[in-house]
Amino acid sequence: MAYAGLDVGTSGCKLLVYDLDGRKLFKAGRKYSETGTGGHRELDGAVVLEHVLSVLEEAGRNCPEKIEAMSVACLGESVVCLDEKDQVLYPSMLTGDSRGIPETEELCEKFGREKLFDVTGLPPNELYGLPKFIWLNRNTNVIKKARAILFYEDFITYMLTGERKCSYSAAARSLAFDIDRLTWSEELLAEAGIRVEQMSEPAAPCSVIGTIRPAMASRLHLSPDMKVVAGGHDQTCAALGSGLIDEKGGECGMGTCEFMFMMMPSPLKTPAMMQNDFTCIPYVIPGKYLTSLEVTTCGILKNWARENFLRGIEDLSRSSGEEFFSCVDRIAKEARSEILVLPQFGSAGNPDLSMDARGVISNLTIHTKPEEIYRAILESFAFQMYLSYERLQILSGVGIEQIVATGGGAASDLTLQIRADVFRMKVCTLSDEEAGTLGCMIMAAAGDGAYESIADGIRKAVHIDKEFIPNPDMYGFYEEKFEKYKKLYELMYNFK
Numbered sequence: 001m002a003y004a005g006l007d008v009g010t011s012g013c014k015l016l017v018y019d020l021d022g023r024k025l026f027k028a029g030r031k032y033s034e035t036g037t038g039g040h041r042e043l044d045g046a047v048v049l050e051h052v053l054s055v056l057e058e059a060g061r062n063c064p065e066k067i068e069a070m071s072v073a074c075l076g077e078s079v080v081c082l083d084e085k086d087q088v089l090y091p092s093m094l095t096g097d098s099r100g101i102p103e104t105e106e107l108c109e110k111f112g113r114e115k116l117f118d119v120t121g122l123p124p125n126e127l128y129g130l131p132k133f134i135w136l137n138r139n140t141n142v143i144k145k146a147r148a149i150l151f152y153e154d155f156i157t158y159m160l161t162g163e164r165k166c167s168y169s170a171a172a173r174s175l176a177f178d179i180d181r182l183t184w185s186e187e188l189l190a191e192a193g194i195r196v197e198q199m200s201e202p203a204a205p206c207s208v209i210g211t212i213r214p215a216m217a218s219r220l221h222l223s224p225d226m227k228v229v230a231g232g233h234d235q236t237c238a239a240l241g242s243g244l245i246d247e248k249g250g251e252c253g254m255g256t257c258e259f260m261f262m263m264m265p266s267p268l269k270t271p272a273m274m275q276n277d278f279t280c281i282p283y284v285i286p287g288k289y290l291t292s293l294e295v296t297t298c299g300i301l302k303n304w305a306r307e308n309f310l311r312g313i314e315d316l317s318r319s320s321g322e323e324f325f326s327c328v329d330r331i332a333k334e335a336r337s338e339i340l341v342l343p344q345f346g347s348a349g350n351p352d353l354s355m356d357a358r359g360v361i362s363n364l365t366i367h368t369k370p371e372e373i374y375r376a377i378l379e380s381f382a383f384q385m386y387l388s389y390e391r392l393q394i395l396s397g398v399g400i401e402q403i404v405a406t407g408g409g410a411a412s413d414l415t416l417q418i419r420a421d422v423f424r425m426k427v428c429t430l431s432d433e434e435a436g437t438l439g440c441m442i443m444a445a446a447g448d449g450a451y452e453s454i455a456d457g458i459r460k461a462v463h464i465d466k467e468f469i470p471n472p473d474m475y476g477f478y479e480e481k482f483e484k485y486k487k488l489y490e491l492m493y494n495f496k
Contacts, residue, residue: 001450002026002065005241005440007073007234008052008152010034010043010094015055015070016437017063020450022461024432026063028055035091039098042091045080045155049088052156053220060221067223069208069448071231071440073238074152076173077129081136081146086159090142092152093132096347096355100131107131107175107191118269119188121172121179121280121289125353129174133192143193154200157228161210166200168282169232177202179267179282179289203230205284206447206454229447231440232284235259235292240284241439242404242430243462245455250400252385252419252427253435254409256299257349260385262398264289272395276351276388284443285454291398293388294349297359298381298409301345305377309370329414332371332378336477338363339376340488343384350388352493360492378415379478382422383485389423403427404464406435413468421474422482431463438462 002025004017014029030051036042059067078092093099104126107116116124126132137143150158151173154166171177176188182204184196203209209228217224231237235253239261242251252260267280267289283290302325306314310328317327340362348357361373393399402425405416410429420427432438442457451457 001445002063002067003441003445003448003450004059004067004070005073005231005237005434005437005444006052006055006070006156007237007434007436007440008048008075008156009234010075013048013052013055014434014437015059016434016441017059017065017067018438018441018461019065020445020460022432022438022463025065026059028058030055034094036097041094041097043078043094044091045088045152048152049156049159056222057220067226068450069227069229069444071229071237071444071447072153072156073231073234073436073440074156074170076170076233076235077127077132078152079129079133080150080152080155081142082148082150083145084147089145090136090140093136095127097132098355099135100126101355103131103134107134110191111188113274114271116175117274119178119185120175121267121269122175123274123277123279123353124175125277126355127353130176130188130192133176133194137193146198148200149194149198150200153231157209158200160212160216161228162213163210164200165203165207165209165230167203167205167230167232169236169284171202172281173233179280182282205230205232205286206443208447227444227448229444231443234436235261236281236284236290237439237443238406238435239290239439240442240454240458241432241435241437241462242406243458244404245285245458247398248401250403251435252403252405254298254405254407254415258295258298258381258385258409260293260389260403261290262292262392262400264291264396264398268396270395276391276395277353278350278392278395284439291392291396293385293392294353295343295381295384296347296349297343297345301343301359301377304345305374310374313370325412328371328374329412332375333414335369335372335375337368337372337376338481339368339372340481340485341373341376341380342489342492343377343380344493348493349384351391357493358496360488362488375414378412378418379422379481380485381415382419383482386422386482387486387489401425405429406433413466416466416468417471420468420470422478424470424475426470427468428464429466431465
C-alpha cells in the first residue's frame with residue numbers, strides 16, 4: 001500500500017510517495033518564484049496550483065503503486081482568496097512581507113496582547129495572518145469579493161475534493177483561531193471584515209477531508225478512490241515526521257529559518273510565554289500542544305557568508321569538485337576562536353521576535369580567518385537557540401533529552417556536532433531527510449486506517465540515521481563562550 005505527502009512551500013512543491021515502512025516509492029517536485037518589491041513578498045496562488053497539479057499528474061502517470069491517500073503540508077500564514085468561480089483574486093502575502101505592522105499595533109491596543117495570546121496561542125506579530133488580512137481589507141476589495149479564504153493546505157485539498165476543510169495547525173497560524181475551542185474567533189475575523197463562512201471548516205488531525213473528484217482523478221491519472229486527509233502547517237508536519245511523540249524529544253527544522261518544536265501536555269499561555277514570543281499551538285496528536293523556538297536567518301546567513309567573504313573557499317571547492325558547504329565545514333572543523341556573532345541580520349526570532357533586527361560580528365582581528373567567522377556563525381545559531389531554550393525551561397518546565405534535526409541544514413555534520421556540544425544532548429538525523437512529507441504520509445495512512453495510530457506510524461516509518469554525541473572536551477569552551485554571547489545579546493539585540 002502507498003501513501004503520499006505533498007509539501008507546498010514558498011519556493012516550490014514536492015510530492016513523495018511511501019510504503020508503510022517509510023520507504024520512498026516515488027518523488028517529484030517543481031520550483032516557482034515569489035514576487036514583490038519595496039518590502040512586499042508575494043506568491044501567485046494560481047501558479048502554485050498549476051505546479052502542484054503537474055506534480056500530481058507526474059505521480060499519477062509514473063508512481064509504481066496506487067496512492068491510497070495523501071495529506072498536504074503548507075507554508076504558514078499565507079492565504080489564497082477565491083471568487084465565486086474559484087479564480088484567485090490577489091497574490092498571497094508571505095512571511096516577511098512588511099504589510100501588517102501598524103495593524104498589529106492596532107489589534108494590541110483594541111484587544112490587548114494578553115487576550116490575543118490567550119485566544120490564539122500566538123504572541124501578536126505582523127508575520128501572522130490577521131494583521132495582513134486587515135491590510136488587505138483596507139487597501140483592496142478582495143475580502144469583500146472573496147467567496148473563500150484558504151490557506152495553501154485547504155486551497156489544494158479543496159481543488160482536489162471540492163471540500164473546504166482546514167487542519168487545526170494551519171488555522172492556528174492566522175492569529176484568529178481559538179485554540180481552546182478549536183474554532184474560528186468570529187470577533188477577531190470581524191476586524192478584517194471576514195465572515196466565518198468565508199473560512200474553511202476546522203478539521204481534526206488525520207480526519208478524512210474527502211475523496212478526489214472524478215474529473216480531477218481522471219485528469220491527473222490518480223485513483224478515483226484516493227482519499228485526502230487533513231495535514232497541516234509544514235513545520236508541524238515535520239515535527240511529526242521526525243518522530244516527535246512525547247515531551248522528551250525536540251525537532252529542529254534547519255533551513256532558511258530554524259524552528260525547534262517541543263511538545264507540551266496542555267496549553268501554556270502565561271504572560272511570560274507571550275513576552276518571550278513562545279507560541280502555543282495544537283499538535284497533530286489530539287490534546288497535545290507544541291511550543292517553538294525560532295532563529296530566522298540561518299540558511300540566509302550562510303549564503304551571505306558564501307557570497308561575501310568565503311570566495312576563496314568557494315574557488316577551492318570548485319577546483320576540487322567538493323560541494324561548497326562540505327568543503328567549508330571541513331576547513332572550519334578544527335577552528336577555535338573568540339569571535340561572537342549575533343545572527344539577527346535583518347530579522348530575529350525568539351526571545352525577541354522582530355522583522356527589523358540587526359546582527360553583530362565581534363572580536364575580529366587582522367589575523368581572523370574566514371573559516372573562523374563561518375564557524376562562529378554556526379555557533380551563533382546554537383547559542384541563540386539555547387538562549388531561548390534556557391528561558392523556555394524556566395518559564396514552562398519544558399525540558400528535552402534529544403534533538404532530531406531535519407531539513408537542508410541537517411546535512412552539515414559540523415552544525416549538528418556544535419548543536420550537541422552546546423545543548424549537551426544527543427542530536428540525531430533521519431534516514432529520510434524529508435520529514436514534512438513523511439509526517440504527511442503518516443497522517444494520511446493513519447486517517448485511512450492503515451496504521452493503528454500515529455504512534456504506530458512513527459514506529460514503523462521513522463528511522464534514525466546518524467547520532468551526534470556531546471563531546472565533553474568542548475563543554476568548558478562553549479560554557480564560557482555562551483556566557484559572553486548572552487552578555488553581547490543583552491547589550492546589542494535592540495541596537496540600531
